[in-house]
Amino acid sequence: MALEGVGRGYDGGRIVALCDVTLRVAPGEFVAVVGPSGSGKSTLLHLACGLDRPTAGRVLFRGAEPASAAAWTKIRARQIGFVFQAFHLFPTLTALENVELPMFGVVGDGAERGRRAHALLDRVGLGGRLHHLPSELSGGERQRVAIARSLANAPLLIGADEPTGNLDSRASADVLDLLAELHRRDGASLVLATHNLEVAARAGRIIHLADGRIVAATCAS
Amino acid sequence: MRFVSIPARNLGRRPIRSILTAFGVALAVGGFVVLTGFSRGMERAWTVSLIERDVHMTAVPRGTVQILTASIDDSLAARLAKFEGVRDASGELADMIMLPSGQPILVVGWPPGSFLWETLRLSAGRLPAPARPDDAVVGQGLAAALRVAPGGTLGVLGGRLAVTAVFRPSSVINNNMVIVPLPTLQRLLNRPGKVTVLDLRLAQPGDPAQVRAVRARLAAAFPGLTFTETRSVADSNEILRLIRGMAWGISLIALAIGLFTVLNTLLMSVTERVREFGVLSALGWSPGRVLAMVVLEGLVLTLGGSAAGIVLGIGGLRWLAQTPMLRGLVQPEIGAHLLLEVAAVTLVLGIAGSLYPAARAVAVRPVEALKYE
Numbered sequence: 001m002a003l004e005g006v007g008r009g010y011d012g013g014r015i016v017a018l019c020d021v022t023l024r025v026a027p028g029e030f031v032a033v034v035g036p037s038g039s040g041k042s043t044l045l046h047l048a049c050g051l052d053r054p055t056a057g058r059v060l061f062r063g064a065e066p067a068s069a070a071a072w073t074k075i076r077a078r079q080i081g082f083v084f085q086a087f088h089l090f091p092t093l094t095a096l097e098n099v100e101l102p103m104f105g106v107v108g109d110g111a112e113r114g115r116r117a118h119a120l121l122d123r124v125g126l127g128g129r130l131h132h133l134p135s136e137l138s139g140g141e142r143q144r145v146a147i148a149r150s151l152a153n154a155p156l157l158i159g160a161d162e163p164t165g166n167l168d169s170r171a172s173a174d175v176l177d178l179l180a181e182l183h184r185r186d187g188a189s190l191v192l193a194t195h196n197l198e199v200a201a202r203a204g205r206i207i208h209l210a211d212g213r214i215v216a217a218t219c220a221s
Numbered sequence: 222m223r224f225v226s227i228p229a230r231n232l233g234r235r236p237i238r239s240i241l242t243a244f245g246v247a248l249a250v251g252g253f254v255v256l257t258g259f260s261r262g263m264e265r266a267w268t269v270s271l272i273e274r275d276v277h278m279t280a281v282p283r284g285t286v287q288i289l290t291a292s293i294d295d296s297l298a299a300r301l302a303k304f305e306g307v308r309d310a311s312g313e314l315a316d317m318i319m320l321p322s323g324q325p326i327l328v329v330g331w332p333p334g335s336f337l338w339e340t341l342r343l344s345a346g347r348l349p350a351p352a353r354p355d356d357a358v359v360g361q362g363l364a365a366a367l368r369v370a371p372g373g374t375l376g377v378l379g380g381r382l383a384v385t386a387v388f389r390p391s392s393v394i395n396n397n398m399v400i401v402p403l404p405t406l407q408r409l410l411n412r413p414g415k416v417t418v419l420d421l422r423l424a425q426p427g428d429p430a431q432v433r434a435v436r437a438r439l440a441a442a443f444p445g446l447t448f449t450e451t452r453s454v455a456d457s458n459e460i461l462r463l464i465r466g467m468a469w470g471i472s473l474i475a476l477a478i479g480l481f482t483v484l485n486t487l488l489m490s491v492t493e494r495v496r497e498f499g500v501l502s503a504l505g506w507s508p509g510r511v512l513a514m515v516v517l518e519g520l521v522l523t524l525g526g527s528a529a530g531i532v533l534g535i536g537g538l539r540w541l542a543q544t545p546m547l548r549g550l551v552q553p554e555i556g557a558h559l560l561l562e563v564a565a566v567t568l569v570l571g572i573a574g575s576l577y578p579a580a581r582a583v584a585v586r587p588v589e590a591l592k593y594e
Contacts, residue, residue, distance in 0.1 A: 051503055051587040070507075076587075077505025088500040092230040097222045102504040110223060149504070 001025045001048055001157055001189065002063075007056030008043050008212075017043040018212045020057070027156065030183055030190045032203035040212040041193035042161050048191055049080050049159040062156075077106055081150030081188075083179075085162035087142045089134040095121060095145045096130040102152040120148040124178055140171030147178060151186070158183070160192040164199060176202060228518040231490070239522060242486040246526025246570060247533055249479025250563060253472040254534025257562070258555055259541060260468035264461050266552040270392035271451045274340045277426040278436065279454060280419040280446040286459040289316055291417045293446070295332070295403065298419055304442065306435035308424045311335035312416030314406050318378060323545040326363060327398045328377055330406025336422060341400075346371030346386030354405045357382035361389045362396035375399065378409040393542075393552040419446070476566060479526070483519055483574030491515065491578040495585055503587040512579040519575025520568070527567040531560070 002025070008018040018040045025031050025048070033041045046052040047059055050072035058065050061079070066072045076082075081102075089098045099117035107113045121130055124144040134142055143163060150158050160179060164172035180202050183190045192203060200206045208216040232239040271279065280301070285291045293312070301310035314330040331337045333351050341348070341358065349356030357375060359367075364387045369375055375382045377399060390396050407413050425431040432450060439448045456462070491498070501511055535555050542551045 046588050049503075073502070073505060073507055075505075076503065077507070080505075082503050084500070084503075088496070090497065090500075092234050093222075093227070100222050101501070102506075104224060105505070105507060105510055114222070153505070 001191075002060040003044070003048060003054075003057065004060065005057035006044075006047055006054045006059060008040075008047060008052065009055045013055070016212050018047070018054075021212075021214055022057075023048075023207060023214065025157070025189050025191055027189055028183075028187045029205065030180070030203045031192070032200035032206045033191065033193045033209060034195065034197060034200045034206055035209035036195060039209040041195070041209055043212075044209065045159050045161050045191060045193045049082055049157065050076055051082070077102065078153050079156045081152070081155040081158040083143070083146050083150045083158065083160040083163045085165040087134070087139075087146045087166070089142055089145055089149075091134055094131045094133055095126060095137065095141075095148075098134070098145055099148045099152055102149060106153050116152070117148070120151055121145070123151075123182070124148045138171070139167050140174055143167060143171070143175050144178065147175070147182070151182065154186070155188055157189045157191065160190065162194055163192065164194070164196070172199070224514075225517060225521075228514050228521055231494075231514075232518055232521055235490070238486060238489075242482055243522050243526035243529065245482035246479045246523050247529035249475040249482075249570070250527045250530025250566065251533030251537060252475035253566060254531060254555070254559065254563060255537040255541065256468035256472045256475075258534065258538045258553060258559060259551060260461070260465040261559070262538070262542065262551040262553050263464060264458075265554050266392060266394045267458065267461065268451065268454055269552060270390075270394040271420075271454060273390055273392050273395060274337055274420065275422060276337075276420040276451055277423040277432070278421040278439075278448055278450055280421065280439070280443070280448050281417070283445055283447045285447065288417055288458070288460075292412070292415045293417070293419060295407075295414055295416045297443075297446075298332070298416070301419060301421060301439075301443075304435075304439060306424050306431065306438065307421055309336045309422040311337050311420045312403065313337070313418050313420055314403055314410065314412065314416045315418065316406075316410055320367070324366070324397075325546065327394060328406060329398060329400050330403035330416075331400060332403040335403075337420065341386075341388040342390070343386045344389040346384070349385055349402055353383070353385075354402055355380065355382050356385045357399055357401045358386040358388055359384055359400075360396040360398045361387055362393070363399065366397075377401075380405075380409050421448075476570065479523075480570050480574045483522055483570055484577060486522065487515060487519055487575050487578035488581070490518070491582045494582075498582045498585040499587050502585065508583040511583050515579035515582050516572060516575045519578075520571035523567045523571035523574070527563055527570075531555075531563060 003021050003023045006018060006021045009016050021044060033044055035041050047054050050066065061075055066075055096117050099120055100113045103113045103116065107116065118130060121127055124147055126141060126144055129137060129141060164175055167175060176199060194200055206218045207214055281288055281291050282293060295312040298310045298312040301307055312332055316328055317325050318328055319325055338348055344361060359369060364370065369384050371384055371386055373384045375384055382401060407415065423432060423435060436448045498511060538553045541547055542553045
């Protein structure tokens with residue numbers, strides 16, 4: 001995934017969320033995007049994962065610029081996973097069914113969808129909570145379900161926007177351990193937006209944003 | 222998990238709202254079933270009543286709207302009976318009267334010796350004797366309602382008739398009918414020498430081309446009369462057409478209310494779930510899949526409502542047909558044709574009611590989901 005001179009403005013350009021950002025994420029790389037609130041972290045992540053379109057520059061995925069919203073939809077369905085800060089699980093669906101959701105249109109067989117979702121929930125340690133509704137799970141468990149959901153179609157890129165923002169310190173550590181382990185095992189690129197430098201320290205590279213611009217890039221130890 | 226279970230779960234999130242919406246659809250569909258079934262029931266009752274009497278064609282004065290007030294010289298029947306292609310003809314005088322119980326019944330007068338008397342299947346008694354002008358035969362349904370039997374008497378239009386027989390018809394109209402000799406009814410109604418309709422038996426009723434040809438010749442020979450084949454009598458009867466038009470008009474209003482109920486509910490539901498649609502888009506759901514989900518929600522609502530509506534409609538129609546005002550006038554009919562129409566109405570309600578909300582859901586950009594955090 002690559003951003004080339006990307007900018008994102010609102011209100012006819014009067015508000016600039018991101019300005020002239022160039023960034024390349026290599027296959028299998030773990031990149032953290034850090035910065036204070038309003039620095040443009042989430043905007044960058046949304047653009048990188050095709051959830052939003054830039055007002056300047058280009059966003060490339062696997063070397064090509066997707067031509068349309070429909071092209072991005074297809075890429076998101078099969079090659080990009082996303083983890084939200086607020087989990088965004090569907091309250092009427094069980095953990096298993098929430099993980100199945102991204103597979104509609106990708107995996108045709110319902111039984112196969114169920115098997116895959118079961119295996120993913122086993123991987124995130126929720127094999128015993130398959131049929132629980134989100135309201136019956138703790139915050140950490142909900143985020144694990146969301147992580148399993150992001151892996152549903154074996155993506156090449158995972159975007160995680162403040163994935164520990166709504167969790168206590170213990171659950172945060174568990175979720176970060178899980179993300180790091182899954183990234184290491186599956187080899188997908190991971191772009192994580194956070195304001196927490198300790199969280200960012202787990203990444204291979206840290207991009208510092210301020211006022212919508214990249215102000216520094218460091219390699220984590 | 223099947224795809225269809227997702228919209229079902231979404232509707233289950235607000236069960237009271239979903240049930241009330243389905244109930245609104247049920248009332249609309251029930252209204253459609255009652256009104257359409259009612260108008261068709263009346264048409265069917267009239268048609269069956271003629272078919273049962275072995276009448277192939279009827280003649281009324283040109284421009285007649287209300288048959289019961291039509292007036293034709295009864296001598297015309299003899300001329301028609303001699304017409305080429307006509308096997309027999311009979312005058313018939315009819316009027317609707319109200320019994321003390323409030324039930325409307327049809328009283329008809331047939332000429333002594335008319336072929337119409339031969340079509341009656343008597344369950345008890347005998348036909349009126351030529352020398353007994355005050356004899357009458359009564360339909361089985363009316364006889365049961367009035368508790369009269371052969372040997373009893375019946376008060377009609379101020380006269381006292383001797384019931385000589387009870388007949389067993391298929392038509393609900395004939396079932397609630399009193400038949401007397403024509404001169405008797407002409408006297409009671411003070412319409413001497415007059416009939417309201419002429420009933421014709423044709424020589425070749427099974428040959429559509431012959432029937433059309435005879436009708437054309439009759440129309441040319443008797444320009445003051447309108448000749449109608451029995452099977453299309455409902456289409457050419459102005460009163461029945463008016464009832465049909467009113468039934469359709471009121472049904473359309475009821476269905477429009479049902480449609481807006483579905484639309485309103487889904488629009489509220491979609492507005493409440495903007496974030497979810499953004500999330501689904503972020504997860505890679507195509508616009509078509511999101512649209513299908515919302516349209517399915519509409520269809521689940523309307524299917525549930527329509528099923529309840531059919532039950533309500535059938536019950537309502539049966540009840541209506543038994544009310545004193547309508548007993549004997551309507552032959553309730555819930556046929557495959559009506560059920561197919563309900564299915565089509567259900568599809569239209571479900572799809573039309575959900576397309577706009579679905580379009581709103583599809584228009585949500587994934588980034589909207591994050592704004593709602």
